[in-house]
Amino acid sequence: MRPVHWGAAVTFAIASLASAVAAAALPAEAAPRETRIPEAAITTAAQLRETALASDLGYRITESLTTEVGARLAGSEADARAVAWAEAKFRQLGFDRVWLEPVTFPKWERRSERAAVLGPNAQVLHLTALGGSPGGIVEGEVVRFADLATLEALPAGALAGKIAFVDYRMERARDGSGYGPGSRVRSRGPSAAIRAGAIGFVMRSAGTDSHRNPHTGITRFDEGLTPVPSAALSVPDADQLARLLQIRPQRLQVALDCGWNGEATSHNVVGEITGSGSAGGTGGSDEVVLIGGHLDSWDLGTGAIDDAAGVGITMAAAALIGQLPRRPARTIRVVAYANEEQGLYGGKAYAATHAAQAGKHQISAESDFGAGRIYAYSSSAPVHALAADRQIAEALAPLGIAYAPGTGGPGPDLGPLVERGAAWARLAQDGTDYFDLHHTPDDTFDKIDPAAVAQNVAAYAVFTYLAASAEGDFGSRAIAPK
Amino acid sequence: MRPVHWGAAVTFAIASLASAVAAAALPAEAAPRETRIPEAAITTAAQLRETALASDLGYRITESLTTEVGARLAGSEADARAVAWAEAKFRQLGFDRVWLEPVTFPKWERRSERAAVLGPNAQVLHLTALGGSPGGIVEGEVVRFADLATLEALPAGALAGKIAFVDYRMERARDGSGYGPGSRVRSRGPSAAIRAGAIGFVMRSAGTDSHRNPHTGITRFDEGLTPVPSAALSVPDADQLARLLQIRPQRLQVALDCGWNGEATSHNVVGEITGSGSAGGTGGSDEVVLIGGHLDSWDLGTGAIDDAAGVGITMAAAALIGQLPRRPARTIRVVAYANEEQGLYGGKAYAATHAAQAGKHQISAESDFGAGRIYAYSSSAPVHALAADRQIAEALAPLGIAYAPGTGGPGPDLGPLVERGAAWARLAQDGTDYFDLHHTPDDTFDKIDPAAVAQNVAAYAVFTYLAASAEGDFGSRAIAPK
Numbered sequence: 001m002r003p004v005h006w007g008a009a010v011t012f013a014i015a016s017l018a019s020a021v022a023a024a025a026l027p028a029e030a031a032p033r034e035t036r037i038p039e040a041a042i043t044t045a046a047q048l049r050e051t052a053l054a055s056d057l058g059y060r061i062t063e064s065l066t067t068e069v070g071a072r073l074a075g076s077e078a079d080a081r082a083v084a085w086a087e088a089k090f091r092q093l094g095f096d097r098v099w100l101e102p103v104t105f106p107k108w109e110r111r112s113e114r115a116a117v118l119g120p121n122a123q124v125l126h127l128t129a130l131g132g133s134p135g136g137i138v139e140g141e142v143v144r145f146a147d148l149a150t151l152e153a154l155p156a157g158a159l160a161g162k163i164a165f166v167d168y169r170m171e172r173a174r175d176g177s178g179y180g181p182g183s184r185v186r187s188r189g190p191s192a193a194i195r196a197g198a199i200g201f202v203m204r205s206a207g208t209d210s211h212r213n214p215h216t217g218i219t220r221f222d223e224g225l226t227p228v229p230s231a232a233l234s235v236p237d238a239d240q241l242a243r244l245l246q247i248r249p250q251r252l253q254v255a256l257d258c259g260w261n262g263e264a265t266s267h268n269v270v271g272e273i274t275g276s277g278s279a280g281g282t283g284g285s286d287e288v289v290l291i292g293g294h295l296d297s298w299d300l301g302t303g304a305i306d307d308a309a310g311v312g313i314t315m316a317a318a319a320l321i322g323q324l325p326r327r328p329a330r331t332i333r334v335v336a337y338a339n340e341e342q343g344l345y346g347g348k349a350y351a352a353t354h355a356a357q358a359g360k361h362q363i364s365a366e367s368d369f370g371a372g373r374i375y376a377y378s379s380s381a382p383v384h385a386l387a388a389d390r391q392i393a394e395a396l397a398p399l400g401i402a403y404a405p406g407t408g409g410p411g412p413d414l415g416p417l418v419e420r421g422a423a424w425a426r427l428a429q430d431g432t433d434y435f436d437l438h439h440t441p442d443d444t445f446d447k448i449d450p451a452a453v454a455q456n457v458a459a460y461a462v463f464t465y466l467a468a469s470a471e472g473d474f475g476s477r478a479i480a481p482k
Numbered sequence: 483m484r485p486v487h488w489g490a491a492v493t494f495a496i497a498s499l500a501s502a503v504a505a506a507a508l509p510a511e512a513a514p515r516e517t518r519i520p521e522a523a524i525t526t527a528a529q530l531r532e533t534a535l536a537s538d539l540g541y542r543i544t545e546s547l548t549t550e551v552g553a554r555l556a557g558s559e560a561d562a563r564a565v566a567w568a569e570a571k572f573r574q575l576g577f578d579r580v581w582l583e584p585v586t587f588p589k590w591e592r593r594s595e596r597a598a599v600l601g602p603n604a605q606v607l608h609l610t611a612l613g614g615s616p617g618g619i620v621e622g623e624v625v626r627f628a629d630l631a632t633l634e635a636l637p638a639g640a641l642a643g644k645i646a647f648v649d650y651r652m653e654r655a656r657d658g659s660g661y662g663p664g665s666r667v668r669s670r671g672p673s674a675a676i677r678a679g680a681i682g683f684v685m686r687s688a689g690t691d692s693h694r695n696p697h698t699g700i701t702r703f704d705e706g707l708t709p710v711p712s713a714a715l716s717v718p719d720a721d722q723l724a725r726l727l728q729i730r731p732q733r734l735q736v737a738l739d740c741g742w743n744g745e746a747t748s749h750n751v752v753g754e755i756t757g758s759g760s761a762g763g764t765g766g767s768d769e770v771v772l773i774g775g776h777l778d779s780w781d782l783g784t785g786a787i788d789d790a791a792g793v794g795i796t797m798a799a800a801a802l803i804g805q806l807p808r809r810p811a812r813t814i815r816v817v818a819y820a821n822e823e824q825g826l827y828g829g830k831a832y833a834a835t836h837a838a839q840a841g842k843h844q845i846s847a848e849s850d851f852g853a854g855r856i857y858a859y860s861s862s863a864p865v866h867a868l869a870a871d872r873q874i875a876e877a878l879a880p881l882g883i884a885y886a887p888g889t890g891g892p893g894p895d896l897g898p899l900v901e902r903g904a905a906w907a908r909l910a911q912d913g914t915d916y917f918d919l920h921h922t923p924d925d926t927f928d929k930i931d932p933a934a935v936a937q938n939v940a941a942y943a944v945f946t947y948l949a950a951s952a953e954g955d956f957g958s959r960a961i962a963p964k
Binding site: 067068070071077078081117120121122123124126210211212213235236239240244247301302440442444445446447 | 545549550551552553559560563599602603604605606608692693694695717718721722725726729783784922923924926927928929
């Protein structure tokens with residue numbers, strides 16, 4: 001999942017903006033023909049939905065990636081194996097075209113990490129370096145802050161020689177909305193600590209669990225600052241440190257061996273089920289419905305919910321469509337994105353490579369919020385596509401999915417493509433438990449519910465098939481980047 | 483909790499044996515007077531129960547030990563701090579007498595541990611050394627066994643150069659009965675692997691959780707065998723290794739830095755609330771009702787459920803009795819045992835030191851099965867004490883505790899004293915979730931439910947007060963060790 005920038009509030013704002021832009025544009029242009037989905041496609045989608053619900057394909061793909069490759073930090077040897085795995089899996093599943101698109105990024109490595117309270121209450125604490133942290137051994141008095149704002153309000157030098165500890169507890173929510181404030185501590189806390197003079201930064205993990213497994217995730221240091229070792233304590237360790245600080249001042253040693261190490265090139269892996277090109281509307285096989293997830297993971301777990309599940313769900317949905325007797329008009333493209341975790345590198349590279357074809361992306365959806373059941377559907381559909389949008393929602397309803405127009409936004413790796421003018425859909429997953437596991441060692445295959453994955457595959461198959469079969473568009477048009 | 487030897491079946495056998503011995507002995511001796519508890523004591527116990535339920539003392543003692551000391555592996559620097567903590571806490575709580583009794587044992591240390599699958603599915607696995615394991619780096623093909631019996635049936639040399647993997651999944655049960663077969667893999671698996679020629683041993687943790695936190699615990703190597711590195715994989719890692727072995731043969735590297743390192747001396751810490759000595763029966767203040775838990779913990783967690791809770795519950799129960807306007811006749815003795823985890827050293831030392839006074843221990847009870855609610859009461863009471871035993875059970879009933887005569891056995895550290903003739907009682911805790919946390923990094927204070935601890939304190943206070951007030955005995959008499 002997009003690590004830092006996309007809180008629910010932000011994505012909602014984008015969705016509203018997109019609708020407003022679409023509505024405002026209408027009077028100045030020729031009104032587009034109303035988009036409709038043929039009844040025959042609706043009938044086929046209903047059968048496809050039942051086929052997908054009875055299939056374990058998405059679950060098995062997720063198992064294959066998490067087991068055979070395991071953790072796959074962007075730029076690592078395992079990441080390269082994941083790319084080879086994805087290419088081979090697309091071919092094995094009968095995709096018509098399979099190719100790689102290179103993605104280059106700075107390479108960050110984690111080698112070791114440990115922390116200990118020193119002195120009369122000496123004890124080990126469990127933490128993990130934030131992605132992007134430098135290595136180093138620092139030792140100093142810990143100063144606790146209940147939230148980020150309190151740290152950010154400090155005058156320069158107030159923490160000279162000390163280690164900042166932001167003890168903000170993120171909240172559980174189905175839509176993941178607690179992650180906005182939670183991940184802001186991670187993205188902005190280290191720089192705030194440095195500005196106050198701190199020699200190190202620790203935070204309560206942005207997570208909702210109670211296990212001794214800290215949550216990693218990328219951080220960035222503001223320009224002009226000298227980065228300091230920055231890490232997240234597991235939730236029980238943050239509890240412990242907070243209790244210890246109520247007894248007496250505490251000295252902490254944090255020892256991280258990690259850091260940036262040159263550049264690496266990985267790949268977006270793309271597979272296509274070629275469309276029949278026989279649509280009665282504007283669409284042909286040169287138009288694509290794009291679905292996907294990201295191939296990389298953090299190194300602590302095996303990236304099961306983040307995001308092998310997204311790869312498995314979308315690969316399976318497209319493969320099941322490919323097994324139908326008749327293909328939909330448009331091409332279905334599945335993208336397994338490179339290095340989402342450290343800055344949406346795959347999504348940005350894809351958008352840059354395909355900017356001119358943004359208008360040929362009928363509509364796009366990304367699965368990157370775990371493996372929980374989908375509970376809501378929404379999209380950026382403009383007025384002329386709302387009838388088709390509702391047809392999709394009706395076909396999804398038997399899966400327990402509500403139509404929620406005007407909510408949400410595109411998935412993280414889709415953001416850059418949407419900025420180029422592509423329409424998006426959102427199949428909102430139940431993320432109530434997502435942040436129990438997200439970015440921790442506990443993100444492993446055993447946490448995946450096969451029935452929930454099958455429901456996801458069914459939803460993606462229905463959505464994708466119908467969008468690929470629509471007569472008319474969903475509002476995509478290439479726009480120049482700002 | 484006693485790590486290896488005391489499955490429910492075994493303890494039940496002991497209970498039955500004790501009853502049989504008591505019954506068989508009766509005709510040969512003068513029939514003892516029937517033991518009874520005065521009505522005034524019953525009334526006081528009912529008030530004490532309500533006071534204890536409203537008190538957070540047990541919870542706060544548990545918090546203090548787990549926070550201020552944290553993990554306290556027997557023989558470590560933290561273990562010495564735990565001894566000092568216990569002595570100071572007894573005094574702070576107003577105990578009349580507080581003293582230390584030395585306990586000497588071999589010292590085992592854990593320094594580091596890691597494991598990785600090598601080759602085409604290369605990945606890190608999470609494991610932890612079993613207590614008593616030697617260090618060393620071994621690398622070889624993994625051979626999986628579904629259970630211990632299959633490994634034990636192998637001919638010598640069958641695993642030459644290989645690493646044995648026992649993939650037995652222990653079962654969840656309220657009374658912890660799944661731990662018998664689960665811990666047998668740990669106690670006997672390494673020796674069986676060595677006899678078959680293996681260079682290393684790994685097992686699925688004896689645990690019921692699904693987290694990336696392996697369960698440690700003591701193992702022993704049979705005499706005449708050369709120990710090999712022996713470790714437990716976390717449950718998800720065992721799942722992963724089992725899946726990987728279905729794909730192809732796998733090579734594993736296990737690197738442990740740990741081992742025995744000389745001797746250490748720690749202490750049983752003992753606190754007493756002196757009895758009034760005014761009992762109308764046989765009892766006086768030279769007789770004691772003993773309750774306790776163990777002070778040491780494994781090093782991975784902070785030993786909250788195992789067994790700071792037991793220390794907190796029994797210290798608090800005695801302290802609340804000490805605050806009553808009138809003391810019971812007998813003395814209440816709380817023992818915080820040293821080094822239970824690595825072989826009941828504290829319990830054995832206590833029994834050796836106090837063997838001659840086994841008959842002066844009116845009845846003894848140990849809290850070492852977590853911090854779950856107590857659901858059943860039983861004891862070794864012989865026929866002449868059954869009426870008093872029932873009086874205790876009736877006073878416990880309002881706490882939701884059932885009378886379950888003939889079940890269970892003494893706690894682990896009490897075993898050696900019971901072998902010397904001391905009577906025991908069992909306040910059976912709900913252990914349904916105990917093996918989610920037991921011997922893992924996740925055994926931390928946040929897992930403790932204050933209301934459940936208060937119920938435990940109330941139960942121990944009632945039991946202890948009534949036993950200390952009884953007119954007559956519960957069958958203790960010093961017997962020569964076998």
